[in-house]
Amino acid sequence: MVSASSEQMTSDTPTSKPSWPELVIVTGMSSAGRSTAANVLEDLGWYVVDNLPPQMLNELLDLAARGGGTGSGSRPTAGIAAVVDVRSRSFFQALQDALFELRTRGANPRVVFLDAADDVLVRRQESVRRPHPLQGDGRILDAVHQERLMLEFVRENADVxxxxxxxxxxxLRSKVSQVFDTGALPALRATVMSFGFKYGVPLDADFVLDMRFLPNPHWVEELRPQTGLDAPVSEYVLAQSGADVFLDRFVSSLEPVLVGYEAESKRYMTIAVGCTGGKHRSVAMTTALATRLAALGVQVGTLHRDLGRE
Incomplete structure (x- = not known):
């Protein structure tokens, strides 16, 4: 028998919404670095589950919310990361439905997509003994093309x-750490990456800046062997006409973008700063740009992709 007071308490007490742990789904192309990314997350205190069928994402979230997701009886310190990829074969088509259900429940998972150029993926796949999951009796390149088609919707909707x-x-470990190594999540994280156009434009760049309008220190004999990390080169580049103006105006133009990113809960961006070889101008301007962004409250990391290749 239920008393009146119990009935009143039952009808008037709102059902509390579950407090979901942070959930990251790591996916992407085979040989693009998923395992490395997963290892970094594990080192940072995330509970990582590899090769998880998408249908089990909701069950994993429920276990973690109850405090049993780590196997130690305590909730993960940082969050949960699930590696989902084409090794799941028929399961993979369920990922879109699983993401929709998770978001309907208010879990709001972040999707991190690891990618690389086709020729790079083929070379990496050739260097390992295991065949591509979709290769069968065909060529590696055919398997890469098939996988890219399968994952197209995931890449287009990925958060990072x-x-x-x-x-x-x-x-790669450094870049993943810059995205996820945090106790309190900042409004926005940014990686400012120098690169050389001769080695290709980074595919994951949200903004690409071309520093080839500045005089090249390569043609100054005493500066040629140095890099943009050395004070003489940095001072030379920043002293050129237009360098400071460019930085000031670019940062100013970013201010409404940063507000919009925060409103849309976009937490991460990559700014690629390029010159011919990625040694002098782009490196110096990357450092200077990172300093300006940090002054706006953006948590910034720098990465010099092609430094040392010349």
Missing amino acids: VIDTSGLNVTQ
Whole structure:
């Protein structure tokens, strides 16, 4: 028998909404660096589950919300990361439905997509002993094309896309750490990356800046062997006509973008700063731009993709 007071309490007490842990889904092309990204997250205190069928994402979230997701009886310190990819074969088509259900429940998972150029993926796949998951009796390149088609909708809707074409393992670990290594999540994180146009434009750049309008220190004999990290080169580049004006105006133009990103809950962006070889101008301007962005309250990390290649 239920008393009147119990009935009143039952009808008047609102059902509390669950407090979901942070959930990140790591996916992307085979040989693009998913395992490295997952290892970094694990090092940062995330609970990582590899090769999870998408249908089990909701069950994983429920377990973590109850405090059992780590296997230790306590909730993960940073959050949960699930690696989902084409190894799941028939399961993978369920990812879109799983993401929709998670967001309907208010979990708001972030999707991180690891990508690389086709020729890079083929070379990496050739260097490992295991065949591509979709290769069968065909060529590796055919499998890469098939996988790219399968993952097209995921890449288009990912929260973070990381192009690993020109990154070594150390650089990739650094970039993933810049995105996720935090106790309190800032409004926005940014990676400012120098690169050389001769080595290709980063595929994951939200903004691409071309520093080739500035005089090249390569043609100054005493500066040629140095880099943009050295004070003489940096001072030379920043002293050129238009350098400071460019930086000031670009940062000013970014201010409404930063407000919009915050409103849309976009937490991460990549600004690629390029010159011919990625050694002098782009490196110096990357450092200067990062300093200006930090002054606006943006949490900034720098990465010099092609430094040392010349």
